[in-house]
Amino acid sequence: MIRVTLPDGSAREVARGTTPADIAAAIGPGLAKAAIAARVDGELRDIMRPIEADAELALVTTRDEADALELARHDFAHVLAEAVQTLFPGTQITFGPSTDDGFYYDVMAPATRGPFTMDDLPAIEEQMRAIIRADKPLRREVMARDALITKWQNAGESFKAEWAAELPEGEELSVYWSGDDWMDMCRGPHLASTGKLDPAAFKLTRVAGAYWRGDQNNPQLSRIYGTGWLNKKQLDGHLLRLEEAAKRDHRRLGQDMDLFHLQQEAHGSVFWHPNGYLIWRELEAYMRRAIDGAGYKEVKTPQVMDARQWEQSGHWGKYRANMFVIPDEVPNVDDEGPVISGDADWMALKPMNCPAHVLIFRQGIKSYRDLPLRIYENGCCHRNEPHGALHGLMRVRQFTQDDAHIFCREDQIVEEVQAFCALADRVYKEFGFTYSIKLALRPEQRFGSDADWDKAENELRDAVVRAGLATTEFGWEELPGEGAFYAPKLEWHLTDAIGRTWQVGTIQSDRVLPERLDASYVGEDGARHRPVMLHRAIFGSYERFIGILIEHYAGRFPVWLAPVQAVVATITSEADGYAHDVTAKLKAAGIRVEADTRNEKINYKVREHSVAKVPHLLVVGMREAEEGKVAIRSLGSDGQRIMTLDEAIDMLSHEATPPDLR
């Protein structure tokens, strides 16, 4: 007999090999029906898996949503794989986990056909439903590793065989049977049968290529994605959320609101339209006020530098594949087009600003009294990114960073990092973001001794602790192996209005580049010392940050950022004169305002400016003209507020004031 302790503290003596399902049945028929899995000593397990020793047992029901979703999604993935193999014999299966909103399975289509496409999905979905309706029991079986490898090899499942062969020798591996005719190697757990899944709670969403084991050098498989839930209501809710997110897509809003465009002749580089560039200019002005107040000096450095400079900084060796390289020569003017002689020196567009900032530091002789020296630049960089990586404003080939480098002494690092934490905190809050901070620790491939890394990691950790931000409330987390090769880094992850996260800000300490580029200062002792260089950014890049803001605000920018802050719209042409007066006064008060005196009905104008997300619409007809008032209709509200022109100017001026100036 073994002793099983339940969450309420009660214990039961049961025969060895009793299953959680047996215990649920013994407790009551309601629980027997509701229980879908079990936690045995904290580990999630099949409800039909026998308990072999004394244990703490908690039965899992669909009310334990996180566990239930995880189980269901994992099962959906198995059902997907079974369906694909049933429909397309010869397909090899590989790996199929659950995801944040569903599941996927990577399969290798049989050689007789190409990769799977979207067109295959409806039939696969139908087959999955058939498997669910058949309510096939999911049975766990333990097999010897070697027997399993042989079995996979015989079945022509080379990927599965390869994988099993990498698991420790002599280990027993579990497989799961779906009925008696299909199995997959899997650690589990699973629901008791396919019928526990809701056939209306999943949808296959897309097909994409994915490399075997995530390695570019391996064969590419077909990854079939699905979204999976416990019931149809959850699925519908999820699909609705996806639609809502799609409406916020910055590429769509960028076009609708006439903010920017991209075109193939300059792919990966943004054409900013007047409306979009107004947002940029406001952000730039905001950031200048921020860095001026925080003791930074702004600089501007060359776009193109000689390759020798990049060799010295190390970029030529490590980063050249992503650099735009240009010959320093006058092109021929023959009809055939430019020919590169091969004799010219190479130059390159800067992919980063750091070396140029070190070169500024190196001009003249710096004293310890000059430190910390904080050099800021709205630095326009070019990086030749893999074409498949480009994405709207989020990943571009030309971008402008809010980039600064702080040159300081060892003993100033913690203080500087702490000050940066405070600055970043203020900025992110003023844009309405919450955030978490993560510390990316030393990677496998790195420069420097372990002692140096201990020191560098401690400095960053220390600063965040002292800033009081290293708490779970701020999502503090340490990420082993994620640091840069020369230094650990702190990362700021923003959470936007609909709960998505974006990594933007960063600060990292660097002792490598000052060494390579021979930056030094004269210390109190009269000797030369190496400064430490802190690389830091808050927006990350203007392009990406604006993209994030568009999605965060769903295009409804706060007034201070809105490209057009107000429109004065007339009801009849008799009010045109008054409308122009109002517009002129608002302009004089610094409001970005336009007059709409077109020959259109007020309904039309209201609709158009609402769709364009103009924050305030000032409607004027003869009534307002005679009384010197305006009727303000604000975005997001149906009503109107009648007020005098002076009151309106006060209100708009206040709202149009950037948060840091209020």
Add this chain to the structure above:
RNA sequence: GCUGCUGUAGCUCAGUGGUAGAGCGCGUCAUUGGUAAUGACGAGGUCGGGAGUUCAAUCCUCCCCAGCAGCACCA
């Protein structure tokens, strides 16, 4: 860069082996209307680029470019 899909008017999209169509937008005219689309008329496209098959290609084939989704990449 890899796999798949897509590329037709400014935008969203139909469509056909015999040199193209809608809605919105744009222009003109009428209308002066009180809070989410007034009506009529009109202009506008060498159907992403190149090559091939064909009497004939926007449509079929091949190559290239770009976009989308995912993968890989993002010191």
